[in-house]
Amino acid sequence: MNEHELAVLKIGGSVITDKNGELAARTQEINRLAEEIQKANVHNLIIVHGGGSFGHPSAQRYAIKEGFKEDGQKIGFSETHHVMTVLNGLLMDSLIWHKVPAMSITPSSCLITENGRINHFEDTPLKALLKMAFIPVLYGDAVLDTKLGFTILSGDQLVSALATRLNAERIIMGVDVDGLYDADPKVEKTAKMFKHLTLEELKKLHGKLGKPTVCDVTGGMLGKIAELMPAIEQKIRVTIINASKPNNVYKALEGETVEGTIIEKV
Amino acid sequence: MNEHELAVLKIGGSVITDKNGELAARTQEINRLAEEIQKANVHNLIIVHGGGSFGHPSAQRYAIKEGFKEDGQKIGFSETHHVMTVLNGLLMDSLIWHKVPAMSITPSSCLITENGRINHFEDTPLKALLKMAFIPVLYGDAVLDTKLGFTILSGDQLVSALATRLNAERIIMGVDVDGLYDADPKVEKTAKMFKHLTLEELKKLHGKLGKPTVCDVTGGMLGKIAELMPAIEQKIRVTIINASKPNNVYKALEGETVEGTIIEKV
Numbered sequence: 001m002n003e004h005e006l007a008v009l010k011i012g013g014s015v016i017t018d019k020n021g022e023l024a025a026r027t028q029e030i031n032r033l034a035e036e037i038q039k040a041n042v043h044n045l046i047i048v049h050g051g052g053s054f055g056h057p058s059a060q061r062y063a064i065k066e067g068f069k070e071d072g073q074k075i076g077f078s079e080t081h082h083v084m085t086v087l088n089g090l091l092m093d094s095l096i097w098h099k100v101p102a103m104s105i106t107p108s109s110c111l112i113t114e115n116g117r118i119n120h121f122e123d124t125p126l127k128a129l130l131k132m133a134f135i136p137v138l139y140g141d142a143v144l145d146t147k148l149g150f151t152i153l154s155g156d157q158l159v160s161a162l163a164t165r166l167n168a169e170r171i172i173m174g175v176d177v178d179g180l181y182d183a184d185p186k187v188e189k190t191a192k193m194f195k196h197l198t199l200e201e202l203k204k205l206h207g208k209l210g211k212p213t214v215c216d217v218t219g220g221m222l223g224k225i226a227e228l229m230p231a232i233e234q235k236i237r238v239t240i241i242n243a244s245k246p247n248n249v250y251k252a253l254e255g256e257t258v259e260g261t262i263i264e265k266v
Numbered sequence: 267m268n269e270h271e272l273a274v275l276k277i278g279g280s281v282i283t284d285k286n287g288e289l290a291a292r293t294q295e296i297n298r299l300a301e302e303i304q305k306a307n308v309h310n311l312i313i314v315h316g317g318g319s320f321g322h323p324s325a326q327r328y329a330i331k332e333g334f335k336e337d338g339q340k341i342g343f344s345e346t347h348h349v350m351t352v353l354n355g356l357l358m359d360s361l362i363w364h365k366v367p368a369m370s371i372t373p374s375s376c377l378i379t380e381n382g383r384i385n386h387f388e389d390t391p392l393k394a395l396l397k398m399a400f401i402p403v404l405y406g407d408a409v410l411d412t413k414l415g416f417t418i419l420s421g422d423q424l425v426s427a428l429a430t431r432l433n434a435e436r437i438i439m440g441v442d443v444d445g446l447y448d449a450d451p452k453v454e455k456t457a458k459m460f461k462h463l464t465l466e467e468l469k470k471l472h473g474k475l476g477k478p479t480v481c482d483v484t485g486g487m488l489g490k491i492a493e494l495m496p497a498i499e500q501k502i503r504v505t506i507i508n509a510s511k512p513n514n515v516y517k518a519l520e521g522e523t524v525e526g527t528i529i530e531k532v
Contacts (some may be wrong), residue, residue, distance in 0.1 A: 074367040074400065081369060082358050089355060092348050101340040103347060106372035112390055122388035124378055128410040134340065144394040 005169035006044045006130070007253065009037075010159045013052025013140070014176040015243045016091065023083060024053045025090050033174075033249055034094035037135075040253035044130065046162055047091075047102070047137045050155040054087040055080055055140055059152050064142055065116075068149025077150050080142040081108055088139050095137070103134045107141040107153055114146045118153065118161050130166070138162070156227040163231045171236055172252045173224065174243025179261035180221070197263045199232050228263070238263040271435035272310045272396070273519065275303075276425045279318025279406070280442040281509045282357065289349060290319045291356050299440075299515055300360035303401075306519035310396065312428055313357075313368070313403045316421040320353040321346055321406055325418050330408055331382075334415025343416050346408040347374055354405050361403070369400045373407040373419055380412045384419065384427050396432070404428070422493040429497045437502055438518045439490065440509025445527035446487070463529045465498050494529070504529040 011033060018024040037047070051059070059065060062076025088104050095102040111121040129136045140155035163171050182205070183191040197205070206225060228238055241248045241260035251258045277299060284290040303313070317325070325331060328342025354370050361368040377387040395402045406421035429437050448471070449457040463471070472491060494504055507514045507526035517524045 068398070074398070075362065075365055078358075078362050078367050078369050078400070082355075082362050085351065085355060085358070085370065089348075089351060092344075092351070096341065096344050096348055099341055101344050103344050103374070104351065104372070106370070106375040108369070109372040109375040109391055110388060112394065120390060122376060122390075124386060124388075125375055125410050128378065132334070132340070132410075132415060134344070144391050144398075149398060 006046070006163075006166055007042060007170050007172060008046045008048065008159050008163045008168050009172045009249070009253065010155060010174060011047065011049040011091075011243055011249075012173070012175040013050030013055070013155070015174055016049060017052030017054060017087065019053050019056070021053050022057045023086075025087060027090065027094075029244065030091055030094050032246060033243065034091070034098045034100065036247065036250035037095065037253065038098040038100050040250050042253045043133045045135050045253070046126075046130070046166070046168075047135060048155045048159045048162065049088070049091060049137070049139045051084055051087065051140045054083045055142070055152075058083055059142065064150060065152040066148075067145060067151055077142050080152070084139055084141055088137065092137060095135075101134050102137050103129050104137045105129070107138055107158060108143045111153070112144050112146060113148075113151055113153055115148060116145065116151050116153075118157065119146065121161070121165070123165065127166075154227065156224045160227045160229075160231045163236050164234055167234075168231075168236050171228065171231060171238045172249070173228075173238060173240040174249055174252075175221075175224075175240060176242065176244045178242045178259055179240045180225070180263075184221075194261050197261065199229065199263070199265045202229070202232070202263055232263055232265055235265050272312070272429075272432055273308060273436050273438060274312045274314065274425050274429045274434050275438045275515070275519065276421060276440055277313065277315040277357075277509055277515075278439070278441040279316030279320070279322070279421070281440055282315060283318030283320060283353065285319050285322070287319050288323045289352075291353060293356065293360075295510065296357055296360050298512060299509065300357070300364045300366065302513065302516035303361065303519065304364040304366050306516050308519045309399045311401050311519070312392075312396070312432075312434075313401060314421045314425045314428065315354070315357060315403070315405045317350055317353065317406045320349045321408070321418075324349055325408065330416060331418040332414075333411065333417055343408050346418070350405055350407055354403065358403060361401075367400050368403050369395050370403045371395070373404055373424060374409045377419070378410050378412060379414075379417055379419055381414060382411065382417050382419075384423065385412065387427070387431070389431065393432075420493065422490045426493045426495075426497045429502050430500055433500075434497075434502050437494065437497060437504045438515070439494075439504060439506045440515055440518075441487075441490075441506060442508065442510045444508045444525055445506045446491070446529075450487075460527050463527065465495070465529070465531045468495070468498070468529055498529055498531055501531050
C-alpha cells in the first residue's frame with residue numbers, strides 16, 4: 001500500500017461508546033485503537049469518529065437535526081457540540097499519549113451546511129496539517145446551517161466529503177459488525193454478509209438494509225451507505241470492517257486483507 | 267449599556283489556572299465566572315480565554331511559538347492544542363451547566379497565521395453564532411502558520427482581531443491584578459495603577475511596563491498592551507479589570523463601573 005495515498009478512517013460511535021448508555025465511553029477500545037493507529041504508522045491519514053452515546057442522546061432530546069425552532073433548543077445545540085468535544089478529547093488524549101501527531105479539527109468551527117448538506121467548508125488548516133504529516137481528526141458534530149439555523153452533520157457525510165474533496169484512495173469504515181449484511185445481523189440470525197459489492201449492486205440494495213437497534217439520528221447503516229455513494233462513484237474504494245475486533249484497523253491501515261465488505265465502483 | 271453592541275471579554279489564563287502548576291485549573295474560579303456571565307445575561311458577547319498552566323508549559327517545552335524546526339516538535343504542537351481544548355472544555359462544561367448558550371470555536375480549525383499574525387480567518391460560523399445569539403468562546407491556541415509551519419496565537423491577539431473585525435464596542439480584559447500598573451505590582455510594592463489612559467499615553471508607556479512573574483510565551487502584560495492598540499485606534503474602549511475578584515466580571519458586563527484601568531483613543 002502506497003503510504004502517500006490518502007486514507008480516511010471512520011471509527012463508528014458504537015465502537016468507542018456504549019450506545020445503550022449515555023456519555024458511556026469505551027476507554028479500553030479507544031486505547032486499543034490508538035495503539036493500532038500508532039503501530040500502523042500511516043502518514044497520509046484522516047480520522048473521523050461518530051457520536052455514539054455522546055452526541056446522539058442530546059441531539060435527539062433537543063431535536064437538533066430538525067433545525068432551530070425555539071429558543072429552548074439552543075442550550076441543546078451547545079450541549080450536543082460540547083459532549084462531542086469531550087468524546088473527541090478522550091480519543092485525542094490517547095492518540096497523543098501514544099505519540100501519534102494527531103490534531104483535532106472542529107467541524108462546527110470551519111464548516112456550515114445548507115439543509116443538512118455541507119456547503120461551505122474552510123479546509124485550509126486541514127490541508128496544511130496533511131502537508132505537514134499530521135493526522136487530522138474530525139467527528140460528527142452539531143453545526144450551523146444556512147437554512148435550518150443549525151443541524152447535525154453525520155460523521156459519514158463528513159467521511160464522504162473529505163474523501164471526495166481530497167481525492168482519497170480509500171475509505172475504511174470501522175463499525176461494530178463484520179461488514180454490510182442483507183438484514184440487521186444484531187436482530188436477524190440468518191443475516192448474510194456481502195463480501196464484495198459494485199456501486200450498481202449497492203444501489204439496488206439501498207432501501208432493503210437493516211435498521212440500527214438503538215437511537216441514531218444520523219441514520220445508522222442505511223445512512224452510511226447512501227452517504228458513501230459519491231465517493232464510490234469517484235472510484236474511492238470502501239472497506240467496511242469490524243473495528244471492535246483487535247488488529248482489524250491495524251491490518252486495514254497496513255493494506256492487509258481483513259474480513260469485511262469491499263465496495264468498489266466496478 | 268446597549269446590549270446589542272458587541273463586547274469581547276478576555277479571561278486571563280492566570281485567572282482560571284494556577285500558573286505555578288501544570289495543567290492546574292482553578293475550577294472554583296471557572297464556576298464563579300460562569301455564574302457571573304449567566305447572571306449578566308449579555309447577548310452580544312464573545313469570550314476569549316488564555317492558556318495559563320495548560321497551554322504555556324507544552325508550548326515552551328517544544329518551542330512551538332518559534333515555529334517548526336524538527337519532527338520532535340510535532341507531538342508538542344498536538345499536545346499544546348490538545349491541552350488547550352481540555353481547559354476550554356472545563357469552561358464550556360461550566361457555562362453550559364449554567365444554561366449559557368455558549369459554543370466553542372477552535373482557532374486552529376478556522377484560521378492560519380503568517381509569521382505569527384492572523385492572515386486567514388474563516389469567521390462565517392462565528393458570525394452565524396452571534397446572529398443566533400450564541401456566545402462564541404475562543405482561546406489562545408497552537409495554530410498553523412504559512413511561514414513558520416506552526417506557532418502560538420495568543421488570546422490577546424485574538425481579542426484585538428475579533429473586536430476590530432466585528433466592530434465591537436468594548437473589550438473587557440479580565441486579569442489577576444487590579445489594572446495596568448507602571449511596574450509589576452506582584453514584584454514592586456510601590457507600583458502605581460493607571461485609572462485612565464489615552465492611546466497616546468499608552469504608546470509612551472509601552473516599553474516601561476512590568477514583566478510577568480512566571481513563564482508566558484505570549485508576553486504577559488507587555489504583549490497584551492501592544493496587541494490591543496489597533497482596537498483602541500478603532501475607538502474600541504478597553505477596560506482592564508481584576509477578574510479574580512468576585513462580581514467584577516458581572517459588573518463590567520452590566521456596564522457598571524469597576525475599579526481598573528480604562529484605555530480609550532481620546
